Amino acid sequence: MKQNAYLNNFLFLRMRHYLLLVAVATVATVSTAPADEAEDDRQTTMMKKDLVETTTQMMKKSLEQQRQKTSSVNDGGRLLSLPNAESCKNRPKHFELNGHWYFLSSNTTEHKDAKNDWLDSRNLCRKYCMDAVSIETEEENEIVFNLVKKERLPYIWTSGRLCNFKGCEDREDLRPLEVLGWFWSASGVKVSPTNKKPEGWENQPWSQTGHFKRPQPDNAEFEINETTEACLAVLNNVYKDGIAWHDIGCYHTKAVLCEDNDQLLKYIAATNRGIIL
Structure with missing residues (x-):
């Protein structure tokens, strides 16, 4: 500033x-x-x-x-936040899927107008023992896409992240990085190879176009201002491509869909015995 x-x-x-x-x-x-x-x-x-x-x-x-001033994971040196016991107990619950509760930040009173970058969006969720959504099944993907359409949102953050920071350099299993280097940071699960449909899915969630009319992910912003598009967002017809996944520079600000995070729930349960989640 x-x-x-x-x-x-x-x-x-x-x-x-x-x-x-x-x-x-x-x-x-x-x-x-x-x-x-x-x-x-x-x-x-x-x-x-x-x-x-x-x-x-x-x-x-x-x-x-x-x-x-920016760290190797493009977060400005900031850290992930620990959850708050009271907030976890009273976390917003908009809908449930397979035992996990979800809430959309723009549909809450406290965060209605909040637009945050990727890390701050995760930390908003983590306050409530949640994290940005990890879209690991086609059923979950359809629910997310329908929610974005229903709410007429231009875009939302997910927990998707490119492994282009320290510790990823020598990972041969991540090469080529743009195809095999994506993962869901909230769960640690790898994203399926980006150049084909995830196994068992009927549709390819990645968009087939973008700023330079290339299939996603394409790291287009790096060619514009040398900023790596290392975070995954769901965009709503921004490039006349319907609702689809796009790689985005992590500094952009958006609403976020939060999902229960098992590890954070267990952490609060262990450190705040007796709390009812």
Whole structure:
């Protein structure tokens, strides 16, 4: 936020300086000979070029500083949160599937307007002994897709993550990474190979198009701003492709579908004996 404020102030001062110079040039043009107009135009063009170049350099520097502060898992050095016993006891319960409760953040009073990046979305869920949804069956996938359609949501976060951080480098079983390197971080279960339908499924959940009209995952944003698309979201017809899975930069903000997490429920049960979940 401070970097953005600094950049905005810098751009404001540069633009004010530029407008002042333009104003001076305009006054001078009224009182000088037409021969000076070409020189004025040349100086104005140079000032515009200088402003664009300076702004570009500042944006690159700001992005590089932000990357240096970001951890190897693209979470800004933040950690996963532990659950809260009282929140777990009173967690929202919108619907149930196979013994697990789910809730959609945008359908709760407390989090109705909340839009968080991937890690903060997981932590929102974890407060309630839940985590971002892991879509491990086609039945679950259909429920998620229908929910997104019913609620007219443009997108939601899942717990899907690309294993492109420390500890994944020497995993031959994850190569090629874009095909075999995805997993559900909430459960630790690997996502099926991305280049074919999951075994036993009738449909391929990954979209067949995106920003560059390529099948997902395609890490398209890396070609735009060098940000790895390492997190998995469900998008609702954003690319005229219906509701489907997409790889997304983890810093984007979205609502999240939370699902009971067995490990967190057991943790609360063990550390807060007597609590009824």
